[in-house]
Amino acid sequence: MGDSGFMRAMQITRHGGPEVIEPVEVAVPAPRAGEALVKVSAVALNNTDLWTREGAYGHPGDPKAKSGWRGPIDFPRIQGADVAGRIVSVGTGAEESLVGRRVVVDPAIYDTEGPDANPVGLMGSERDGGYAEYVTAPVDRVHDMTESPLTDEQLATLPTAYGTALGMIERGRLREGETVLVSGASGGVGVALVQLARARGARVLAISSGSKLDAVREAGAHEVVDRAKDVVEQVRATAPEGVDVVLDVVAGVLLSEGLPLLREAGRWVVAGALDGYGVTFDVRRLYLHNAQVIGSAMHTPAHFDLLMDMARRGEVQPVIAATFRLDQAARAQEELSRRGHVGKIVLRPDMHS
Structure with missing residues (x-):
């Protein structure tokens, strides 16, 4: 972050192909009350990144309409739902002791409080996400994974793919x-x-x-x-x-x-x-x-807690297919869309050429 207060990020300003993903320098977001600022170590890609960028979700009355996950996207938008990283600061009302902890962010924006809430929005779609050096998240959605045997890259693969999978298994x-x-x-x-x-x-x-x-x-x-x-x-x-x-x-x-x-x-x-x-x-x-x-869309907070417990115990072993630098986000998305790989594709904001 340095003294500049700026960070590198990859953002989209419109729907389209991989070419709409542009490198930008933007202000590091300030954590609001009850939020944490997370320095991103790894961010995993998901199909939802492709579909949000393309606007492929449709509307209830118009299946072909250009739309994000849950409606129109508020551009410009930094994509990336799946973040592992370290907490560098917290907003008012949040525990200072969280600073320095290695964490995974639950990317869901929920409709209510409580363990069985439904996701009605997603980080990287309805709010800025992890294709950046820093991201903010509500402290309630930040899970301490300091003790997990998994790497940061493996932890980053968990929220959307494993969260969605566990939601399906639980609902089924x-x-x-x-x-x-x-x-x-x-x-x-x-x-x-x-x-x-x-x-x-x-x-x-x-x-x-x-x-x-x-x-x-x-x-x-x-x-x-x-x-x-x-x-x-x-x-x-x-x-x-x-x-x-x-x-x-x-x-x-x-x-x-x-x-x-x-x-x-x-x-x-x-x-x-x-x-x-x-x-x-x-x-x-x-x-x-x-x-x-x-x-089944994604997971509930209860499902996510269950997943984090499994990850802390190393009961899942995510497979990393490929790792790219942050500025290679467009290339990484193209790789994802080709479906030639097995496992997850990850961006590393700390990887330099």
Whole structure:
């Protein structure tokens, strides 16, 4: 920070391709009452970064409208939901003892107080995020991870991908001994789903493709199904009794054709639409079998606390696919959009050329 009070950041001033991500020098934000100022060690990328930049979320009345996660973006905006770093100062009313602690920031902006609140906004979308040397966050959303065996890069991968994954698992009530099917298993959320479902003691079937199948198996999948072939048929062969829970970030045809894969009282949890949002299915397969289709966006504060406890104990081992300098944010997003990697892509504001 030096004496200048300025910091390097990457910001967007409009929707568009990677070219709209511009390097800027802006004032270091001052922590308001009840906030902490965090020096960013690592910030992980997510699909939401691409979709927020492109304005790909649509409106309830107009699915093609340019929009951020929960409505129009207030430009200019610094992206980046997933921050690990160190607290360098706090605003009034916050504990001074927090200064110097290594932390992970919960990026969700919640609708109410309390452990079961719903996320209605996101750091990097509805407020400035971590594609910068410093970021502010409410002290209530800052989790002390000083004791965690995970690296800063690994910690940065947790909030959105693992938070979303644990939210899906909790909302889908996945129990030990159940059979679970994970779609999009090589992506950030997908790998997290495989690891967390495995840690819970479920039998994990995962859908991925080509060269990534081995990596998904390594992440903990008991069986892998190749997306390039008939998925429903392969799942039937692997799990003839059906599956208890589907953890799905793909939707599209998989949900249309795959609903009959659920066992009685099965749960199909959807947290993304990588393969399309317009879905039709035979509703008889839903009500005759007491099945549930459950929407899941991110996590609650209670889910996030559970995740941080796991990370403090080193019960998850996030996979880092690649690390870029902060000023390479556009390149990093292009890499993410190509989907050639397994694991998470991370920016390091402290990495210099």
